[in-house]
Every structure is written in C-alpha cells, then in structure tokens.
Amino acid sequence: AQKITQTQPGMFVQEKEAVTLDCTYDTSDQSYGLFWYKQPSSGEMIFLIYQGSYDEQNATEGRYSLNFQKARKSANLVISASQLGDSAMYFCAMRERGNSGYSTLTFGKGTMLLVSP
Amino acid sequence: DAEITQSPRHKITETGRQVTLACHQTWNHNNMFWYRQDLGHGLRLIHYSYGVQDTNKGEVSDGYSVSRSNTEDLPLTLESAASSQTSVYFCASSESRRGRETQYFGPGTRLLVL
Numbered sequence: 518a519q520k521i522t523q524t525q526p527g528m529f530v531q532e533k534e535a536v537t538l539d540c541t542y543d544t545s546d547q548s549y550g551l552f553w554y555k556q557p558s559s560g561e562m563i564f565l566i567y568q569g570s571y572d573e574q575n576a577t578e579g580r581y582s583l584n585f586q587k588a589r590k591s592a593n594l595v596i597s598a599s600q601l602g603d604s605a606m607y608f609c610a611m612r613e614r615g616n617s618g619y620s621t622l623t624f625g626k627g628t629m630l631l632v633s634p
Numbered sequence: 635d636a637e638i639t640q641s642p643r644h645k646i647t648e649t650g651r652q653v654t655l656a657c658h659q660t661w662n663h664n665n666m667f668w669y670r671q672d673l674g675h676g677l678r679l680i681h682y683s684y685g686v687q688d689t690n691k692g693e694v695s696d697g698y699s700v701s702r703s704n705t706e707d708l709p710l711t712l713e714s715a716a717s718s719q720t721s722v723y724f725c726a727s728s729e730s731r732r733g734r735e736t737q738y739f740g741p742g743t744r745l746l747v748l
Contacts, residue, residue: 562739608676619684620735624676
C-alpha cells in the first residue's frame with residue numbers, strides 16, 4: 518500500500534479562487550509529520566508547510582493552510598486566493614521513524630496545479 | 635546565507651562509467667539525503683546520513699553509494715552508470731532536533747546516461 522496518496526494528477530483553478538489539494542497517508546506510528554512542497558517549472562523543491570501529528574491546530578503559513586484530519590488520515594493543502602505564480606507541482610510528504618530509528622520522508626506522486634487568469 | 639548546492643547541474647555520461655554527484659550544505663545540518671525524481675514516481679530516497687561516518691540505504695539504493703567524511707558534504711556515486719539511472723537527483727539536508735526536521739533541498743542535478 519502506498520504511504521502517501523495524492524489522487525489528483527492535475528487541478529485547474531482560476532486566479533483569486535481557493536483550491537484544495539488532497540493528500541491521504543498511511544502509518545502505524547503515533548508520532549509523524551506531514552509536509553507540503555512546491556516544485557515550480559524551474560525545478561527546485563520549496564518547503565511550504567508542516568503539520569505534526571500531535572499538533573491540535575491546523576497549520577497555516579500565509580495563503581497556505583493544512584486541513585489535518587487525523588482520524589481520516591488526510592492532510593489536504595488549501596491555497597487561498599490563488600495567484601499565477603502558484604502554478605506548479607505540489608508534493609505531500611510524510612516523516613516517520615523507520616526500523617533504523619532514523620526519520621525519513623516518503624513523498625506522494627504529486628499534483629500539478631495550473632492557475633488561469 | 636546558508637545554502638545547499640549541487641554540482642554538476644547537468645551531466646551526460648555513458649553506460650558503465652562511474653559518476654559522482656556532489657552535494658554541499660552550509661546549514662551545518664547533521665542530516666543529509668539523496669533522492670531521485672522520475673516521472674510518475676515522485677521523489678524516492680536513495681541514501682541518507684545522520685552524521686559523519688553514518689550512511690543508510692533508502693528505498694532505491696541499488697547501484698549507488700555515499701560516504702560522509704564531514705558535516706558539509708554527501709557525495710553520491712553511481713558505481714557503473716545504467717540507463718535506468720537517468721533521472722533528476724536532489725540532495726537535501728535537515729537539522730537533528732526533535733520536531734519538524736524539515737528537509738531543505740538543493741537545486742537538483744539532471745543526469746543522462748547514454
């Protein structure tokens with residue numbers, strides 16, 4: 518079973534509208550972290566937002582918020598007031614501690630977001 | 635400003651050659667990681683290190699090796715390059731502290747194996 522599932526290969530949104538990118542995860546760990554990264558066409562990976570499994574409030578960073586539903590094992594990214602510069606690939610990732618005792622990230626396959634004027 | 639750099643940014647090599655990709659970070663992070671990115675697969679972990687002299691295999695480690703002789707560098711070596719190793723390679727680093735361990739990424743290296 519995939520540890521991180523992003524079911525939307527592509528999403529379209531109009532400028533200034535809000536958009537939700539879906540992410541579900543699978544882990545048996547009690548302590549884990551969820552991340553979202555943005556990859557624009559230039560290729561770099563940009564950290565956007567983090568949610569810890571014990572955080573009681575949903576994380577927010579400017580126009581980005583993370584809708585964390587622990588019981589449903591979902592960690593959706595919400596982008597408010599979309600801008601043309603938000604057009605990019607978005608990756609959800611989960612940090613968990615493996616058998617080695619070290620924490621590693623597992624990434625989803627990504628969602629391509631296109632923002633139209 | 636602290637940063638993480640990768641070199642070369644683009645590399646073309648032939649099947650069977652040994653290739654080394656460099657990764658250098660000035661964040662003074664203990665943890666460093668190598669990923670490959672292929673269409674339809676997202677990013678997959680190749681090797682990682684949680685400190686000097688420490689190295690660990692990731693999900694797709696066959697055909698790759700790393701060594702960690704100092705905090706700043708984690709070079710990735712392809713022992714005998716194969717066409718299946720054509721990919722974009724990302725290096726990342728994070729600090730060791732309880733909590734986020736957010737990974738910050740280098741700009742990537744595009745490798746083509748002919």
